Amino acid sequence: MKFSELKLPEQVMKGIEDAGFVDCTQIQAETLPLALSGKDVAGQAQTGTGKTAAFLVTLFTRLLNQEKQGDKQHPRALVLAPTRELVVQIEQDAQLLGKHCGLSVQAIYGGVDYMLQRNALREGADIVIGTPGRLIDYLKQKVYSLSKIEALVIDEADRMFDMGFIADLRFILRRLPPFDKRQNLMFSATLNQRVMELAYEFMNLPQKVQVTPEQMTAERVQQVLYHVGRKEKFPLLLGLLRREGMERTMIFINTKREAEFLNERLMANDFPCRMISGDVDQKKRMRILEQFKEGKLPILIATDVASRGLHIEGVSHVINYDLPQDAEDYVHRIGRTARAGAEGKAISFADEDGAFHLEAIHEYIKEKIEVEWAEDDLFVHDYKRSKPKHKQLEVKTHGKSHQHPHARPGEATGNTAPPKKKRRRPAKKKPEAGSAQPGTAAN
Template sequence: MKFKELQIPSEVLRAIDEAGFVDCTPIQEKALPLALSGKDVAGQAQTGTGKTATFLISLFTKLLSQQKPGDERHPRALILAPTRELVVQIEKDAQLLGKYTGFNMQAIYGGVDYMKQRDALKAGADIVIGTPGRLIDYLKQKVYSLKEVEALVIDEADRMFDMGFISDLRFILRRLPAYDKRQNMLFSATLNARVMELAYEFMNVPVKVSVTPEQMTAERVEQVLYHASRKEKFPLLLGLLRKMGMERTMIFVNTKRECEFLMDRLNANGFPAKVISGDVEQRKRMKILADFKAGELPIMIATDVASRGIHIEGVSHVINYDLPQDCEDYVHRIGRTARAGAEGMAISLADEDGAFYIEPIQEYIKQKIPVEWAEDDMFVHDYVRSKPRPPRPEDKAKGKGGRGGRDDRSRDRDKGRRGDKPKKDATVKAETPAGVGGGGNTAAPAEGASEAGGESAEKKKRRRPRKKKQPSGEGGAEASGSGTPDSND
């Protein structure tokens, strides 16, 4: 089916032609006729198959077909997405497909100028695209109202659950007009029971549309798996980069700390790379994405924050340096390549820990990942070692090293400089007689002296001291008649 065959306004068709879109993708062919007729749609399709264009074309068509009622400042359509990167990507596509519609579109997300976004939203926007957190913040300040929203879109709904946004999502949905007073669209790579429950609760009898649900991954992605120990992963990664000449590569790692360590090693060995993670400032993240899209940055290392919704054309390779613990994340990771009908390759490295995730991933995607065994010449062992990992903040706080705390060796050195002497052991005391002048028993042999001496010392400490007897006469002689102390003292 071609876009010209559908009932799409001329303003939108003009932008579609300029973008180079001619034929509909499978999800667009199934969902667009329903959405253009005003029905609610819950769509499931592989990532990178045109879900964003589907709901944007439907939104523009609906808003152009009727005049805006009520206050001009308040939004007519709301698009919700789980991550900042996805919001930015949707806004970019909306500006491209809607540049002849005359609609004012505003992206709302955290990490950038708070007051600038607040003023822009207060001034008025027809279509608002945002993450739940900051939208709720402005909503509680009454910067805008949701009472005039005519269309709602929830993108990557399953990710909303995974990231803990479901309570925020419900907070927003309960402040919209009634479900039968607006058009609702929900799109996601996976439609599980939780997502469909949300759809039936806040949508008006949605029509479920699925495209190739039996195949989770894109058809044009070539998958391969290498087994390598933890120490062999980086030498193998270098060998693959040198052998295949990967021009635009995304490397996924599970932790932020490992991202930075891998970036240092790659840069030290002549492979320019930068990191996108939750700790990186939003403006810096946008700059890294722009450089990567422009081809100025060949390698981008990321956590799973970048595996959802980012559309970057020409990504030749995706490398799972760490296999994901969540099976769905594997699908979204490798979906960064082979987008919009292109071809790509996904390489996974499985170490001792990652091997436990292979079987669940294969069960989820319903196919076996081909395994290849790396030859000895694929490993690079003469690579440059980067600087050792810096101590983590929590280690510094506990005094395990670094400038913020002292380790055990430094404490021992300081103790030696102060001249601190070790306390005398109980065995030393046991070598001398218990009393002075002979009246007491001698100590036991050294083997049992420690326990005996320690026990008697403890008893003496607990026992109340005996009062001395008064002299019986003027001569000052003691009642015992001897000059030695009592043996019980």
């Protein structure tokens, strides 16, 4: 199906043309006819299949075809997403697709200027895209109202459960107009029992659409698995980076601490890279992502905060330095490459711990990852160890400056003399019985 076959407003079609879209993806072809007719939809599809465009086209069409009610302050549509990165990605897609619609879009998420977003929301926006936490914060302050919401979108619904947002999600949904007075769209990588219970509670008889291909992973991703010891992972990584000539590579790791350690070692060995995790400041995260998207940064190390919702074109390789504990996360991780019909390669390391997760991953993706055995010459053992990050303490002695990395404040260093020991005064003897006290006469 082509977008031109759908009865879309001219403003929306111009945005679709600007984005370069011609043919609908499978999830778009199956959900758009239902959603454009006003029905509620609960859609399932793997990552990178065009779910975002499906609900944005529906929102723009609905808001353009219906006359706005109420004042400017109250938003008309609400999009809920679990992560800041996904919110930013949706906003960027909305600005592109809705460029000619004359509708204002505002993103709300934590980690950026609090008052700036607060004032922007107070001034009013037609479509609000946000994470639950900060939306609730402004809602309690009565910065905006949800009383005029005409359309609701819940994106990555299964992730909402996984990240513990379900209580916040219910808090927001209970403050919307009745479910039969608005259109509701829900999209998720999986429509499990928990997600469908949420759909039946807050949606109006949703049409369930499942797009599940024969293989769970993207078709053009070449998957390779290396069985390697924990201590041999970094030497193998260096060998692969040198051999493969990876132009734009994402390396996934399970913990922030290990990500920092890997980032430091790669930098020490002349591989420019940056790291993002949930603890990194939001502005810094967005700056790093922009550098990666623009090709200024060849390697991006990330925890699973970057495994969903990010559309970065031209990612040539995805490396699972750690295999994920959740099989679904494996699909989302390798889905960062081979997007929009491109080709890519996903390389995974299975160490002593990661091997325990392989069976669940194979069962979930309904195929076995091809195993390759690394030859000895692929391992790089003469690499530089990263330097310790301790601060050196500068001590001046006789007008010269000396570095003492292990000195403590107040500790003797350099040529300075050790501190003199204080002499202990002898304890005073108690007077014997019958002896005269000092300063008194004897009887």
